[in-house]
Amino acid sequence: MSEADVVAQVEDGATADTIVVDDLGETGLEDAIAKSVVDFDEGDVVIGTVVKVDKDEVLLDIGYKSEGVIPLRELSIRKDVAPSEVVSPGDKIEALVLQKEDKEGRLVLSKKRAQFEKAWKEIEAIKARDGVVRGEIIELVKGGLIVDIGLRGFLPASLVDLRRVRDLTPMIGQDIEAKIIELDRNRNNVVLSRRAFLEENQREQREEFLTSIRPGEVKKGVVSSIVHFGVFVDLGGMDGLVHVSELSWNHVDHPSSVVSVGDEVQVLVLEVDQDTERISLSLKATQRDPWQEFAAAHKVGELVYGRVTKLVPFGCFVQVAAGIEGLVHISEMALHHVDLPEQVVTVGEELWVKIIDLDPQRRRISLSIRQALEGGELAPEYRDAFAEYGYDEEGNFVGPAEGEEVVEGDAE
Numbered sequence: 342m343s344e345a346d347v348v349a350q351v352e353d354g355a356t357a358d359t360i361v362v363d364d365l366g367e368t369g370l371e372d373a374i375a376k377s378v379v380d381f382d383e384g385d386v387v388i389g390t391v392v393k394v395d396k397d398e399v400l401l402d403i404g405y406k407s408e409g410v411i412p413l414r415e416l417s418i419r420k421d422v423a424p425s426e427v428v429s430p431g432d433k434i435e436a437l438v439l440q441k442e443d444k445e446g447r448l449v450l451s452k453k454r455a456q457f458e459k460a461w462k463e464i465e466a467i468k469a470r471d472g473v474v475r476g477e478i479i480e481l482v483k484g485g486l487i488v489d490i491g492l493r494g495f496l497p498a499s500l501v502d503l504r505r506v507r508d509l510t511p512m513i514g515q516d517i518e519a520k521i522i523e524l525d526r527n528r529n530n531v532v533l534s535r536r537a538f539l540e541e542n543q544r545e546q547r548e549e550f551l552t553s554i555r556p557g558e559v560k561k562g563v564v565s566s567i568v569h570f571g572v573f574v575d576l577g578g579m580d581g582l583v584h585v586s587e588l589s590w591n592h593v594d595h596p597s598s599v600v601s602v603g604d605e606v607q608v609l610v611l612e613v614d615q616d617t618e619r620i621s622l623s624l625k626a627t628q629r630d631p632w633q634e635f636a637a638a639h640k641v642g643e644l645v646y647g648r649v650t651k652l653v654p655f656g657c658f659v660q661v662a663a664g665i666e667g668l669v670h671i672s673e674m675a676l677h678h679v680d681l682p683e684q685v686v687t688v689g690e691e692l693w694v695k696i697i698d699l700d701p702q703r704r705r706i707s708l709s710i711r712q713a714l715e716g717g718e719l720a721p722e723y724r725d726a727f728a729e730y731g732y733d734e735e736g737n738f739v740g741p742a743e744g745e746e747v748v749e750g751d752a753e
Contacts (some may be wrong), residue, residue: 381405383438386455391432394424401436405448411436415451418493419479428452435459457529460491464531468521473538475518481509488517488533500534503543543579547618550578554620556610559627564604572596574608574622581620583608590625590632591664599624631664636701643720644713649690652682659694659708667706669694674710685710696720 381387381403389403399411417427428434436450437458443449467474476494480487485497486509496519498509506512520541523532554560554576562574562581571584588599600606609626613619639645647659647667656670674685686692695717698707719727 381438381441383441385438386435386458387438387450388433388435389450391428391430391434394428394430396424399424399428399452401434401450403436403448403450407446407448409436409438409448409450411450411452415439415449415453418453418456418489457492461526461529463491464521465524468524471520473518474521474533475516478512478515478517481513485509486512488519490531490533492529492531494519494521494531494533496533496535500536503536503539547579550576551613551615551618551620554578554610554613556612558610559607560610560622561605561607562622564600564602564606567596567600567602569595572600574606576608576620579618579620581608581610581622583622583624587611587621587623587625589664590628590630631662632701632704635662635665635706636699638722639696639699639720641696641699642717643696644693644717644723645696645708645720646691646723647694647708649686649688649692652686652688654682657682657686659692661694661706661708665706667694667696667708669708669710673697673708673712676711676714 387403387409389401389409391399392402392408393400397413399416401409401411403409413424416422416424434452435455436452437455438448439451439454440447440449464474466472474488474490474494476488476490478486478496479489482495485495486501488494488496496517498506500522501509501512517535518538519533519535520537521531522534522537523530525531560576560581562576564572565575565580566573569585571582571588573580573582585593585596588596593599606624607627608622608624610620611623611626612621614621645661647661649657650660650666651658654671656668656674658666659669660666671679671682674682679685692710693713694708694710695713696706697709697712698705700706
Protein backbone atom coordinates (compact mmCIF):
# COMPACT_ATOMS: atom_id res chain seq x y z
CA MET A 342 0.00 0.00 0.00
CA SER A 343 1.48 3.36 -1.04
CA GLU A 344 1.54 6.37 1.22
CA ALA A 345 -0.99 8.15 -0.98
CA ASP A 346 -3.43 5.35 -0.46
CA VAL A 347 -3.12 5.07 3.31
CA VAL A 348 -6.48 4.21 4.74
CA ALA A 349 -7.36 4.36 8.41
CA GLN A 350 -9.90 1.88 9.44
CA VAL A 351 -11.84 2.11 12.64
CA GLU A 352 -13.72 -0.97 13.54
CA ASP A 353 -16.52 -1.05 16.07
CA GLY A 354 -18.22 -4.45 16.12
CA ALA A 355 -19.70 -5.11 12.65
CA THR A 356 -19.48 -1.40 11.68
CA ALA A 357 -16.43 0.10 9.98
CA ASP A 358 -15.92 3.74 8.79
CA THR A 359 -13.34 4.43 6.12
CA ILE A 360 -11.46 7.73 6.17
CA VAL A 361 -9.69 8.69 2.94
CA VAL A 362 -6.52 10.64 3.63
CA ASP A 363 -5.84 11.75 0.04
CA ASP A 364 -8.33 11.29 -2.80
CA LEU A 365 -7.11 14.03 -5.23
CA GLY A 366 -5.14 11.58 -7.32
CA GLU A 367 -2.77 13.42 -9.69
CA THR A 368 -4.48 16.85 -9.05
CA GLY A 369 -2.76 19.22 -6.69
CA LEU A 370 -4.65 21.00 -3.90
CA GLU A 371 -4.40 24.50 -5.46
CA ASP A 372 -5.61 23.20 -8.83
CA ALA A 373 -8.51 21.47 -7.14
CA ILE A 374 -9.49 24.70 -5.33
CA ALA A 375 -9.21 26.69 -8.56
CA LYS A 376 -11.52 24.25 -10.35
CA SER A 377 -14.14 24.57 -7.60
CA VAL A 378 -14.30 28.39 -7.86
CA VAL A 379 -16.80 29.99 -10.26
CA ASP A 380 -15.23 31.76 -13.20
CA PHE A 381 -16.63 35.21 -14.12
CA ASP A 382 -15.61 38.71 -15.15
CA GLU A 383 -16.65 42.16 -14.11
CA GLY A 384 -19.97 43.02 -15.77
CA ASP A 385 -21.20 39.42 -15.69
CA VAL A 386 -24.45 38.46 -14.03
CA VAL A 387 -24.12 35.68 -11.47
CA ILE A 388 -26.56 33.72 -9.30
CA GLY A 389 -26.03 33.27 -5.59
CA THR A 390 -27.60 32.57 -2.24
CA VAL A 391 -28.15 35.26 0.38
CA VAL A 392 -26.19 34.22 3.49
CA LYS A 393 -26.40 37.37 5.60
CA VAL A 394 -28.51 40.54 5.68
CA ASP A 395 -27.12 43.57 7.52
CA LYS A 396 -28.54 47.06 7.82
CA ASP A 397 -26.20 48.45 5.15
CA GLU A 398 -25.22 45.44 3.01
CA VAL A 399 -26.04 41.89 1.98
CA LEU A 400 -23.59 38.97 1.69
CA LEU A 401 -24.09 36.63 -1.27
CA ASP A 402 -22.51 33.22 -1.81
CA ILE A 403 -21.89 32.71 -5.53
CA GLY A 404 -19.34 29.87 -5.16
CA TYR A 405 -16.36 32.21 -5.24
CA LYS A 406 -13.38 32.02 -2.88
CA SER A 407 -15.05 34.75 -0.83
CA GLU A 408 -18.63 35.88 -0.39
CA GLY A 409 -19.79 38.80 -2.50
CA VAL A 410 -21.00 42.06 -0.95
CA ILE A 411 -24.04 43.97 -2.19
CA PRO A 412 -23.91 47.52 -0.74
CA LEU A 413 -27.23 49.08 0.24
CA ARG A 414 -27.13 51.54 -2.67
CA GLU A 415 -26.83 48.58 -5.11
CA LEU A 416 -29.64 46.55 -3.61
CA SER A 417 -32.82 48.19 -4.94
CA ILE A 418 -34.07 50.87 -7.32
CA ARG A 419 -36.17 52.17 -4.43
CA LYS A 420 -34.68 54.73 -2.09
CA ASP A 421 -34.71 54.55 1.71
CA VAL A 422 -35.52 50.85 1.77
CA ALA A 423 -34.15 48.44 4.41
CA PRO A 424 -32.24 45.40 3.06
CA SER A 425 -34.53 43.07 5.02
CA GLU A 426 -37.46 44.43 3.00
CA VAL A 427 -35.76 43.36 -0.24
CA VAL A 428 -34.12 39.98 0.49
CA SER A 429 -33.96 37.31 3.19
CA PRO A 430 -31.30 34.70 4.05
CA GLY A 431 -31.60 31.70 1.76
CA ASP A 432 -33.01 33.67 -1.19
CA LYS A 433 -31.60 32.87 -4.63
CA ILE A 434 -30.95 36.12 -6.50
CA GLU A 435 -29.08 37.48 -9.51
CA ALA A 436 -26.36 40.08 -9.15
CA LEU A 437 -24.05 41.93 -11.52
CA VAL A 438 -20.31 41.87 -10.79
CA LEU A 439 -19.06 45.40 -10.22
CA GLN A 440 -15.55 44.59 -8.91
CA LYS A 441 -13.87 41.24 -8.46
CA GLU A 442 -11.71 42.81 -5.80
CA ASP A 443 -12.01 46.29 -4.33
CA LYS A 444 -9.32 48.01 -2.25
CA GLU A 445 -10.38 45.89 0.70
CA GLY A 446 -10.18 42.73 -1.36
CA ARG A 447 -13.94 42.22 -1.46
CA LEU A 448 -16.10 40.99 -4.34
CA VAL A 449 -18.61 43.81 -4.97
CA LEU A 450 -21.97 42.97 -6.55
CA SER A 451 -25.15 44.82 -7.55
CA LYS A 452 -28.63 43.31 -7.45
CA LYS A 453 -30.11 46.56 -8.74
CA ARG A 454 -28.03 46.56 -11.93
CA ALA A 455 -28.65 42.90 -12.65
CA GLN A 456 -32.35 43.62 -12.33
CA PHE A 457 -31.93 46.63 -14.63
CA GLU A 458 -30.23 44.58 -17.37
CA LYS A 459 -32.94 41.94 -17.27
CA ALA A 460 -35.75 44.50 -17.15
CA TRP A 461 -34.25 46.55 -20.00
CA LYS A 462 -34.46 43.63 -22.41
CA GLU A 463 -38.09 43.08 -21.43
CA ILE A 464 -38.87 46.79 -21.80
CA GLU A 465 -37.32 46.87 -25.28
CA ALA A 466 -39.45 43.90 -26.31
CA ILE A 467 -42.62 45.55 -24.95
CA LYS A 468 -41.79 48.81 -26.75
CA ALA A 469 -41.20 46.93 -30.02
CA ARG A 470 -44.71 45.46 -29.94
CA ASP A 471 -46.27 48.70 -28.64
CA GLY A 472 -47.30 46.97 -25.46
CA VAL A 473 -48.09 48.10 -21.94
CA VAL A 474 -45.94 48.05 -18.80
CA ARG A 475 -47.30 47.65 -15.29
CA GLY A 476 -45.73 48.85 -12.08
CA GLU A 477 -46.08 50.59 -8.74
CA ILE A 478 -45.58 54.33 -8.32
CA ILE A 479 -42.76 54.50 -5.78
CA GLU A 480 -41.58 58.09 -5.72
CA LEU A 481 -42.54 61.70 -6.34
CA VAL A 482 -39.82 63.68 -8.12
CA LYS A 483 -39.57 67.06 -9.78
CA GLY A 484 -41.84 67.07 -12.81
CA GLY A 485 -43.52 63.74 -12.24
CA LEU A 486 -43.41 60.26 -10.71
CA ILE A 487 -41.10 57.24 -10.64
CA VAL A 488 -42.67 53.89 -11.51
CA ASP A 489 -41.09 50.54 -10.59
CA ILE A 490 -41.15 48.51 -13.82
CA GLY A 491 -38.03 46.50 -12.93
CA LEU A 492 -36.15 49.74 -13.39
CA ARG A 493 -36.97 53.37 -12.66
CA GLY A 494 -39.47 54.57 -15.26
CA PHE A 495 -40.23 58.30 -15.34
CA LEU A 496 -43.88 59.33 -15.66
CA PRO A 497 -44.17 63.09 -16.40
CA ALA A 498 -46.90 64.94 -14.51
CA SER A 499 -48.55 66.00 -17.78
CA LEU A 500 -48.92 62.35 -18.82
CA VAL A 501 -50.34 60.95 -15.58
CA ASP A 502 -54.02 61.24 -16.55
CA LEU A 503 -56.36 62.48 -19.27
CA ARG A 504 -56.66 65.72 -17.32
CA ARG A 505 -53.98 67.55 -15.38
CA VAL A 506 -53.53 66.18 -11.85
CA ARG A 507 -52.59 68.97 -9.45
CA ASP A 508 -51.57 66.82 -6.47
CA LEU A 509 -49.61 63.67 -7.37
CA THR A 510 -48.83 62.61 -3.80
CA PRO A 511 -51.96 60.41 -3.33
CA MET A 512 -50.86 58.32 -6.33
CA ILE A 513 -47.75 56.96 -4.57
CA GLY A 514 -48.27 53.26 -3.92
CA GLN A 515 -50.78 52.82 -6.74
CA ASP A 516 -50.27 50.15 -9.41
CA ILE A 517 -50.70 51.58 -12.89
CA GLU A 518 -50.44 50.65 -16.55
CA ALA A 519 -48.63 52.86 -19.05
CA LYS A 520 -47.24 53.04 -22.56
CA ILE A 521 -43.51 53.46 -23.24
CA ILE A 522 -42.94 56.63 -25.24
CA GLU A 523 -39.16 56.99 -24.99
CA LEU A 524 -36.17 54.65 -24.50
CA ASP A 525 -32.57 55.87 -24.25
CA ARG A 526 -30.04 53.13 -23.43
CA ASN A 527 -27.11 55.55 -23.27
CA ARG A 528 -28.78 57.53 -20.49
CA ASN A 529 -30.64 54.53 -19.07
CA ASN A 530 -33.78 56.61 -19.49
CA VAL A 531 -37.35 55.30 -19.81
CA VAL A 532 -40.27 57.73 -20.20
CA LEU A 533 -43.82 56.49 -19.68
CA SER A 534 -47.29 57.80 -20.47
CA ARG A 535 -50.32 56.66 -18.53
CA ARG A 536 -52.42 59.14 -20.51
CA ALA A 537 -51.57 57.35 -23.78
CA PHE A 538 -52.72 54.06 -22.22
CA LEU A 539 -55.97 55.63 -20.99
CA GLU A 540 -56.61 57.28 -24.37
CA GLU A 541 -56.09 53.99 -26.18
CA ASN A 542 -58.45 52.23 -23.79
CA GLN A 543 -60.94 55.04 -24.07
CA ARG A 544 -60.79 54.90 -27.87
CA GLU A 545 -61.58 51.19 -27.85
CA GLN A 546 -64.42 51.76 -25.40
CA ARG A 547 -65.76 54.65 -27.51
CA GLU A 548 -65.77 52.55 -30.66
CA GLU A 549 -67.61 49.75 -28.89
CA PHE A 550 -70.04 52.21 -27.28
CA LEU A 551 -70.76 54.08 -30.52
CA THR A 552 -71.66 50.85 -32.31
CA SER A 553 -74.06 49.83 -29.54
CA ILE A 554 -76.00 53.08 -29.02
CA ARG A 555 -78.96 53.97 -31.25
CA PRO A 556 -80.94 57.20 -31.89
CA GLY A 557 -84.29 57.11 -30.13
CA GLU A 558 -82.98 55.26 -27.08
CA VAL A 559 -83.49 56.70 -23.61
CA LYS A 560 -80.31 56.53 -21.53
CA LYS A 561 -79.44 57.27 -17.93
CA GLY A 562 -76.41 59.46 -17.31
CA VAL A 563 -74.65 61.87 -15.01
CA VAL A 564 -73.99 65.54 -15.79
CA SER A 565 -70.18 65.73 -16.10
CA SER A 566 -69.69 69.37 -17.09
CA ILE A 567 -71.62 72.54 -17.91
CA VAL A 568 -70.73 75.04 -20.64
CA HIS A 569 -72.55 78.09 -21.95
CA PHE A 570 -73.97 76.22 -24.96
CA GLY A 571 -75.20 73.16 -23.06
CA VAL A 572 -74.19 70.31 -20.76
CA PHE A 573 -72.17 67.12 -21.20
CA VAL A 574 -73.66 63.91 -19.84
CA ASP A 575 -71.56 60.83 -19.04
CA LEU A 576 -73.48 57.87 -20.44
CA GLY A 577 -71.14 55.27 -18.97
CA GLY A 578 -69.02 54.80 -22.07
CA MET A 579 -68.50 58.36 -23.26
CA ASP A 580 -70.01 61.83 -22.97
CA GLY A 581 -72.89 63.17 -25.03
CA LEU A 582 -73.94 66.81 -25.49
CA VAL A 583 -77.32 68.23 -24.54
CA HIS A 584 -77.52 71.54 -26.38
CA VAL A 585 -79.07 74.40 -24.44
CA SER A 586 -82.07 74.28 -26.79
CA GLU A 587 -82.69 70.65 -25.73
CA LEU A 588 -82.46 71.24 -21.99
CA SER A 589 -85.98 72.40 -21.27
CA TRP A 590 -89.30 73.24 -22.88
CA ASN A 591 -88.97 76.63 -21.20
CA HIS A 592 -86.53 79.37 -22.13
CA VAL A 593 -83.08 78.75 -20.58
CA ASP A 594 -80.78 81.69 -19.84
CA HIS A 595 -77.91 79.44 -18.74
CA PRO A 596 -77.67 75.63 -18.49
CA SER A 597 -76.72 75.87 -14.80
CA SER A 598 -80.25 77.07 -14.07
CA VAL A 599 -81.56 73.67 -15.16
CA VAL A 600 -78.98 71.11 -13.95
CA SER A 601 -75.85 70.84 -11.81
CA VAL A 602 -72.69 68.77 -12.21
CA GLY A 603 -73.31 65.34 -10.69
CA ASP A 604 -77.05 65.31 -11.36
CA GLU A 605 -78.46 62.00 -12.58
CA VAL A 606 -80.64 62.53 -15.65
CA GLN A 607 -82.54 60.61 -18.32
CA VAL A 608 -81.85 61.72 -21.89
CA LEU A 609 -83.04 60.78 -25.35
CA VAL A 610 -80.39 59.95 -27.97
CA LEU A 611 -81.02 62.26 -30.93
CA GLU A 612 -78.05 61.52 -33.16
CA VAL A 613 -74.87 59.40 -33.20
CA ASP A 614 -72.06 60.55 -35.50
CA GLN A 615 -69.59 57.69 -35.96
CA ASP A 616 -67.08 59.82 -37.87
CA THR A 617 -66.78 62.64 -35.35
CA GLU A 618 -67.60 60.39 -32.37
CA ARG A 619 -70.28 62.79 -31.17
CA ILE A 620 -73.56 61.97 -29.49
CA SER A 621 -76.40 64.51 -29.43
CA LEU A 622 -78.88 64.21 -26.58
CA SER A 623 -82.11 65.78 -25.41
CA LEU A 624 -83.23 66.23 -21.83
CA LYS A 625 -86.52 67.92 -22.60
CA ALA A 626 -87.60 65.05 -24.87
CA THR A 627 -87.84 62.82 -21.79
CA GLN A 628 -90.05 65.37 -20.04
CA ARG A 629 -93.69 66.26 -20.64
CA ASP A 630 -94.21 68.95 -23.25
CA PRO A 631 -96.11 71.75 -21.47
CA TRP A 632 -97.54 72.95 -24.80
CA GLN A 633 -99.06 69.57 -25.60
CA GLU A 634 -100.41 69.30 -22.07
CA PHE A 635 -101.92 72.79 -22.24
CA ALA A 636 -103.47 72.13 -25.66
CA ALA A 637 -105.00 68.89 -24.41
CA ALA A 638 -106.57 70.60 -21.40
CA HIS A 639 -107.74 73.86 -23.04
CA LYS A 640 -109.65 75.08 -26.08
CA VAL A 641 -110.33 78.28 -27.96
CA GLY A 642 -112.87 80.50 -26.19
CA GLU A 643 -111.87 79.56 -22.63
CA LEU A 644 -110.96 82.11 -19.99
CA VAL A 645 -107.58 81.65 -18.26
CA TYR A 646 -105.80 83.70 -15.63
CA GLY A 647 -102.28 84.98 -16.35
CA ARG A 648 -99.50 87.40 -15.56
CA VAL A 649 -98.06 90.04 -17.90
CA THR A 650 -94.39 89.20 -18.53
CA LYS A 651 -93.33 91.62 -21.27
CA LEU A 652 -94.55 94.67 -23.18
CA VAL A 653 -93.79 95.07 -26.87
CA PRO A 654 -94.90 97.79 -29.36
CA PHE A 655 -97.55 95.49 -30.85
CA GLY A 656 -98.98 94.20 -27.55
CA CYS A 657 -97.95 92.21 -24.48
CA PHE A 658 -97.06 88.67 -23.50
CA VAL A 659 -98.99 86.90 -20.76
CA GLN A 660 -97.89 83.73 -19.00
CA VAL A 661 -100.92 81.48 -18.56
CA ALA A 662 -99.13 78.32 -17.33
CA ALA A 663 -95.61 77.15 -16.52
CA GLY A 664 -93.63 77.57 -19.72
CA ILE A 665 -96.64 78.85 -21.67
CA GLU A 666 -96.76 82.46 -22.82
CA GLY A 667 -99.28 83.91 -25.24
CA LEU A 668 -99.53 87.19 -27.11
CA VAL A 669 -102.25 89.74 -26.55
CA HIS A 670 -102.19 91.86 -29.69
CA ILE A 671 -102.64 95.59 -29.10
CA SER A 672 -105.99 95.39 -30.92
CA GLU A 673 -107.20 92.89 -28.28
CA MET A 674 -106.09 94.84 -25.20
CA ALA A 675 -109.18 96.92 -24.54
CA LEU A 676 -112.68 97.83 -25.76
CA HIS A 677 -111.34 101.20 -26.88
CA HIS A 678 -108.45 102.11 -29.17
CA VAL A 679 -104.99 101.63 -27.58
CA ASP A 680 -101.86 103.43 -28.81
CA LEU A 681 -99.38 101.89 -26.37
CA PRO A 682 -99.63 98.65 -24.31
CA GLU A 683 -98.52 100.47 -21.13
CA GLN A 684 -101.73 102.49 -21.34
CA VAL A 685 -103.60 99.31 -20.37
CA VAL A 686 -101.27 96.92 -18.48
CA THR A 687 -97.99 96.78 -16.59
CA VAL A 688 -95.40 94.00 -16.29
CA GLY A 689 -96.30 91.73 -13.38
CA GLU A 690 -100.00 92.56 -13.50
CA GLU A 691 -102.36 89.57 -13.23
CA LEU A 692 -105.60 89.42 -15.22
CA TRP A 693 -108.10 87.32 -17.13
CA VAL A 694 -107.57 86.64 -20.82
CA LYS A 695 -109.48 84.61 -23.37
CA ILE A 696 -107.85 82.04 -25.68
CA ILE A 697 -108.67 83.10 -29.24
CA ASP A 698 -106.18 80.87 -31.08
CA LEU A 699 -104.13 77.83 -30.02
CA ASP A 700 -101.42 76.23 -32.19
CA PRO A 701 -99.38 73.65 -30.20
CA GLN A 702 -97.36 72.61 -33.26
CA ARG A 703 -96.01 76.13 -33.77
CA ARG A 704 -96.09 76.64 -29.99
CA ARG A 705 -98.16 79.80 -30.26
CA ILE A 706 -101.24 81.01 -28.42
CA SER A 707 -103.20 84.18 -29.07
CA LEU A 708 -105.03 85.83 -26.17
CA SER A 709 -107.52 88.67 -25.71
CA ILE A 710 -108.10 90.95 -22.74
CA ARG A 711 -110.92 92.71 -24.56
CA GLN A 712 -112.93 89.54 -25.17
CA ALA A 713 -112.29 88.32 -21.61
CA LEU A 714 -114.09 91.43 -20.37
CA GLU A 715 -117.14 90.22 -22.23
CA GLY A 716 -117.18 86.97 -20.23
CA GLY A 717 -117.01 83.37 -21.40
CA GLU A 718 -116.39 79.77 -20.30
CA LEU A 719 -113.80 79.28 -17.57
CA ALA A 720 -110.95 76.88 -18.17
CA PRO A 721 -111.44 73.63 -16.17
CA GLU A 722 -108.79 74.40 -13.55
CA TYR A 723 -110.68 77.52 -12.40
CA ARG A 724 -114.24 76.22 -12.27
CA ASP A 725 -114.18 74.82 -8.74
CA ALA A 726 -112.55 77.95 -7.33
CA PHE A 727 -115.13 80.23 -8.95
CA ALA A 728 -118.20 78.01 -8.65
CA GLU A 729 -120.00 80.56 -6.45
CA TYR A 730 -119.69 83.26 -9.09
CA GLY A 731 -122.13 84.10 -11.87
CA TYR A 732 -122.75 81.98 -15.00
CA ASP A 733 -125.33 82.37 -17.75
CA GLU A 734 -127.78 79.67 -18.84
CA GLU A 735 -125.13 78.08 -21.11
CA GLY A 736 -122.61 77.91 -18.25
CA ASN A 737 -120.50 80.84 -19.40
CA PHE A 738 -118.79 82.91 -16.72
CA VAL A 739 -120.35 86.36 -16.57
CA GLY A 740 -118.66 87.77 -13.49
CA PRO A 741 -119.48 87.75 -9.78
CA ALA A 742 -122.95 86.90 -8.61
CA GLU A 743 -125.04 89.80 -7.40
CA GLY A 744 -123.43 91.33 -4.34
CA GLU A 745 -120.13 89.46 -4.84
CA GLU A 746 -116.81 90.86 -5.93
CA VAL A 747 -113.83 88.94 -7.31
CA VAL A 748 -110.69 89.96 -5.43
CA GLU A 749 -107.15 89.38 -6.57
CA GLY A 750 -106.50 86.68 -3.98
CA ASP A 751 -109.52 84.69 -5.17
CA ALA A 752 -108.38 84.90 -8.76
CA GLU A 753 -104.96 83.51 -7.83
